[in-house]
Amino acid sequence: MSLVRFYTTSGCRLCDEAYALLVPVARRRGVDIECVDIMDDPQAEATYAESIPVIDCDARADVLRWPFDTASLYRYLP
Template sequence: MLKLELMSTEGCHLCDEAEAVLQLSLPADQVEIDWVDIAYDDALMDQFATRIPVLYCPSTAQALDWPFSPEDVHAFLTSVLEG
């Protein structure tokens, strides 16, 4: 199963919107998404604070910044899976 992270923080309405897009776009039986609250990690804050929500693949270090559509998510997934 592919593991992705949604870089976010509490109270981020755009992160809620991103989650809705991801739920429509990703096959739940093939992709696991972990919410990562960047507020608790200074390095993540430095990297993502002005960009969240960000869909991130830790195994390839690829990122998809908001705003993204279902089509963008599919293209991102294809890119991640092709390595």
């Protein structure tokens, strides 16, 4: 089973929208989601502070940055 890390932080409206798109697609693909609050991870904060929400799939070398839609998620997730 693949894993995606969903980089987010509390109070992020765009992150809430992105997560709502991600969950049903991940379930259909059998992909687990790990939510990472960038405020709890200094490296993630340094990397993604200006670009969350971001999805990082362990099966890919690239990340998926907002804005994305359901079709983009289906193309990105394994």
